[in-house]
Amino acid sequence: MALLEVGSVNAFYGAVHALKGVSLAVEKGEILTLIGGNGAGKTTTLRAISGMVRPRNGTVKFDGQDITGTPPNELVGRGLVHVPEGRGIFANLTVAENLELGAYTRHDRAGIAADLERAFELFPRVKERQKQLAGTLSGGEQQMVAIARALLARPKLLLLDEPSLGLAPQLVATIFSIIREINRQGVTILLVEQNANMALKVAHRAVVLEVGQVAMSGNAADLASSDAVKKAYLGH
Amino acid sequence: MSDFLQILIAAVAVGSTYALLALGYTLVYGVLKFINFAHSDVFVLGAWTSFTASMFVTQRMNVDPAHAPWWVGLCVLLAAISVASTVAYCIERFAYRPLRKSPRLNVLITAIGVSLLLQNVGQLTGPAVVRETPTTVTKAAADLTPAERASETTKINGEQAQVQVQGKPLATLPFGSSPRSMPVLLPDAVLNETTAATGVMDGGSRRGMVKLDKPVTLEEGRTYSLQTERLDASGKPTGERETLGVASPAGTYEKGTDIRTQPARNAKDVQGAAYTLTIAPEVPIRLLDVLIVVSALVLMAGLEILVYRTKLGTAMRAISYNVETAQLMGINVNLVISFTFVLGAALAAAAGFLYPMKYPGLNQPAHQIWVLLGLKAFVAAVVGGIGNIRGAVLGGFLIALVEMFGAFYISTKLSDVFVFAILIFVLLVRPSGILGTTVREKV
Numbered sequence: 029m030a031l032l033e034v035g036s037v038n039a040f041y042g043a044v045h046a047l048k049g050v051s052l053a054v055e056k057g058e059i060l061t062l063i064g065g066n067g068a069g070k071t072t073t074l075r076a077i078s079g080m081v082r083p084r085n086g087t088v089k090f091d092g093q094d095i096t097g098t099p100p101n102e103l104v105g106r107g108l109v110h111v112p113e114g115r116g117i118f119a120n121l122t123v124a125e126n127l128e129l130g131a132y133t134r135h136d137r138a139g140i141a142a143d144l145e146r147a148f149e150l151f152p153r154v155k156e157r158q159k160q161l162a163g164t165l166s167g168g169e170q171q172m173v174a175i176a177r178a179l180l181a182r183p184k185l186l187l188l189d190e191p192s193l194g195l196a197p198q199l200v201a202t203i204f205s206i207i208r209e210i211n212r213q214g215v216t217i218l219l220v221e222q223n224a225n226m227a228l229k230v231a232h233r234a235v236v237l238e239v240g241q242v243a244m245s246g247n248a249a250d251l252a253s254s255d256a257v258k259k260a261y262l263g264h
Numbered sequence: 265m266s267d268f269l270q271i272l273i274a275a276v277a278v279g280s281t282y283a284l285l286a287l288g289y290t291l292v293y294g295v296l297k298f299i300n301f302a303h304s305d306v307f308v309l310g311a312w313t314s315f316t317a318s319m320f321v322t323q324r325m326n327v328d329p330a331h332a333p334w335w336v337g338l339c340v341l342l343a344a345i346s347v348a349s350t351v352a353y354c355i356e357r358f359a360y361r362p363l364r365k366s367p368r369l370n371v372l373i374t375a376i377g378v379s380l381l382l383q384n385v386g387q388l389t390g391p392a393v394v395r396e397t398p399t400t401v402t403k404a405a406a407d408l409t410p411a412e413r414a415s416e417t418t419k420i421n422g423e424q425a426q427v428q429v430q431g432k433p434l435a436t437l438p439f440g441s442s443p444r445s446m447p448v449l450l451p452d453a454v455l456n457e458t459t460a461a462t463g464v465m466d467g468g469s470r471r472g473m474v475k476l477d478k479p480v481t482l483e484e485g486r487t488y489s490l491q492t493e494r495l496d497a498s499g500k501p502t503g504e505r506e507t508l509g510v511a512s513p514a515g516t517y518e519k520g521t522d523i524r525t526q527p528a529r530n531a532k533d534v535q536g537a538a539y540t541l542t543i544a545p546e547v548p549i550r551l552l553d554v555l556i557v558v559s560a561l562v563l564m565a566g567l568e569i570l571v572y573r574t575k576l577g578t579a580m581r582a583i584s585y586n587v588e589t590a591q592l593m594g595i596n597v598n599l600v601i602s603f604t605f606v607l608g609a610a611l612a613a614a615a616g617f618l619y620p621m622k623y624p625g626l627n628q629p630a631h632q633i634w635v636l637l638g639l640k641a642f643v644a645a646v647v648g649g650i651g652n653i654r655g656a657v658l659g660g661f662l663i664a665l666v667e668m669f670g671a672f673y674i675s676t677k678l679s680d681v682f683v684f685a686i687l688i689f690v691l692l693v694r695p696s697g698i699l700g701t702t703v704r705e706k707v
Binding site (some may be wrong): 099105109118130132133177 | 575594597
C-alpha cells in the first residue's frame with residue numbers, strides 16, 4: 029500500500045480551478061518528483077496534501093488514514109511534514125529556535141537531541157549558525173535550515189517545494205545530494221521542482237502536471253528520456 | 265530637587281501600569297497585526313471587577329476594606345485576572361476569529377464595536393453583590409406594604425411596626441453608572457521616614473500631649489507626625505492606626521517635657537497607647553508605589569521569560585512572523601492566538617487592579633478618562649515600537665515621565681498634549697517606534 033494516495037482531488041484558488049482531478053501515489057521509501065510549468069498546480073497539490081488548501085472534492089490518504097482537509101498542524105505529529113516554497117524560515121528567530129520549532133509536537137528530549145545531531149551531520153553549516161537570526165543567513169543556508177528543521181519532526185513523508193529555487197548551481201547540487209541522503213536514511217520524499225533536470229536525476233519516479241492535471245507519470249529515468257518531456261521541461 | 269524626585273517616583277509608578285497595558289496592545293498586534301481597540305475596556309473591566317471583588321470579600325469577612333489582610337489583595341487580583349481573561353477569550357473566539365481572513369478594516373471596526381459593547385454593558389446596573397448594612401425603621405402598622413407584612417424581619421407591636429430596610433447597593437454586577445472609590449488593598453507606609461522619639465500617649469489634656477523619652481529638636485520647615493494605635497475599652501490595641509500632626513512650634517524639647525499634637529479623633533481611644541514621633545522625609549518613598557512598581561516589573565519579567573525562553577513563546581513569535589509556516593510546524597495557531605489574548609487581558613486586569621490603588625477614584629466604565637488612559641497606553645506601545653515587548657515597557661515609562669513632568673513644570677492642562685506630541689514626533693522621526701524594526705511589506 030502506498031504511503032500517500034491522492035485520489036482525483038479538485039481544488040480552487042479563489043475562482044481559479046487549480047487542481048482538476050489530480051491522482052497520484054507515493055510509495056514508501058521512494059522519491060517522487062512532481063514537475064511541470066508555472067501554474068501547473070504543483071504547489072497547490074502539496075498544499076492540498078498538507079491541509080493548507082481544503083480540496084473541493086477527492087481524497088487524500090496518508091499511512092492508511094483519510095486526511096482530506098485535516099489542518100496541517102495535526103499532520104506534523106503523524107509524520108507528514110511540508111517544507112513550503114520560499115523556505116518558510118522564521119527570519120525573526122534564531123537558527124536554533126527555528127530548529128526547536130521543527131520538533132514542536134515532540135516531547136522526547138533524547139530523541140530530539142539525537143535527531144538534531146543527525147541533522148547537523150547533514151548540514152554542518154547550520155550547526156555553526158545556530159545563534160544567528162535566521163533572516164541573516166544566505167538563501168542556501170536558509171534552505172538548509174528549512175530542511176534540517178523538517179527532519180526534526182521525524183517525518184515519514186517529506187514534502188519539499190522547490191528546494192533549489194534561487195540557489196547557485198553549486199548549492200543546487202549539494203541540496204539534491206542531501207535530499208538523496210535523507211531518502212537513503214528512510215524518509216519518503218515528494219519533491220516539487222521547476223528544475224526538472226536535477227529532479228529527474230534524484231527521483232525514482234516522476235509525475236508531470238499540466239494545468240492542474242496529470243499529463244504523464246512513470247519512472248524518472250524513462251521520463252527523462254521521453255521526447256515530450258525533453259522538449260517541454262528539459263530544454264533539449 | 266525634592267519635587268523632581270517625587271514626580272519621578274509617581275511617574276515610574278504610573279508608567280508601570282501604562283507599560284502593563286501597552287504590552288497587551290503590542291502582544292495582540294504582534295500575532296495578529298491589528299489594534300485591539302477593546303483592550304482598554306478589558307482594563308476597565310479589570311478595575312471594576314477588582315472593586316466589586318474587594319467589596320464582596322471584605323463584607324463577607326466583615327472587615328474594613330482599608331484594613332484587610334494582605335492576601336485579600338492577591339485574591340482580588342486573581343479574580344480580576346480570571347474575569348478579564350475569560351471575557352478576552354470570548355471576544356477573540358466569537359468576535360475576531362470569524363474575521364481572521366477578512367480585511368483588517370473589518371476587524372478594526374469590530375474591535376470598536378466590542379469596545380462600545382463593553383462600555384455600555386459596564387454601565388448597566390445589575391443585581392447588587394454588596395449592600396450597605398440593613399437598617400431598621402419604625403413605621404405605622406397600617407402603612408405596611410404586603411411584602412413588608414409578609415417579611416420575617418418585620419416586627420409588629422400594636423400600631424407600630426419595626427421594618428428592616430435593605431441597604432443601598434455598594435457594588436453591583438455589571439458595574440453601574442456612578443463613580444466609586446476603590447479601597448486600597450495594598451499596604452501603605454512611608455518607607456524612608458525617620459523616628460525621632462517613641463513613648464506612650466499620656467493624654468495630659470484633651471489635646472494629645474505626649475511626653476518625650478528623649479530630647480527632640482523640631483526644625484522649621486520639616487513635617488513631623490505622630491503615629492499611634494487606637495485602643496479598645498479594655499486598653500488592648502485594635503490594630504487601627506491614627507496619624508496626628510504635631511502642633512508644637514519649632515524648638516528644642518527636653519526629655520520628659522510634652523509635645524502637643526493635633527487632637528485625636530477620640531482622645532480616649534489613644535490614651536495610654538504607644539506612639540512614634542516621625543520626621544517626614546523630603547522625598548517620601550511609599551510602600552504602595554514600591555509594591556505597584558515591583559508587581560508590574562515581576563509580571564513584565566515573567567512575560568519576557570515566557571516569550572523568549574519557552575516553546576510557547578517561540579510559537580508566538582513564529583506566528584507573528586508567518587502564520588502559515590507556523591502551522592506547518594505543528595503549532596495550533598488558534599490556541600496560541602487565544603492564549604495571547606488571554607495573556608494581554610491578564611496584564612490589563614493587573615493594571616486595572618494596580619492603577620486604582622494609586623488613584624482610587626473609579627469612574628463609571630464608559631467614562632472618557634478610561635478611554636484616554638487606554639489611548640495613552642496605546643501611544644506608549646506605538647512610541648516604543650508596536651509588536652515589540654521591550655518597546656512597550658519603554659514606551660509606558662516614557663509616556664508617564666513626559667506626562668508627569670510636563671504637567672508639573674509646564675502646564676497641567678497640557679499634559680495630554682505632551683503625550684500626543686511625543687507620538688507625532690516619533691511617527692515623524694522613526695515611524696516604526698523607538699525599538700521597532702522596519703517592516704518590509706511582503707510583495
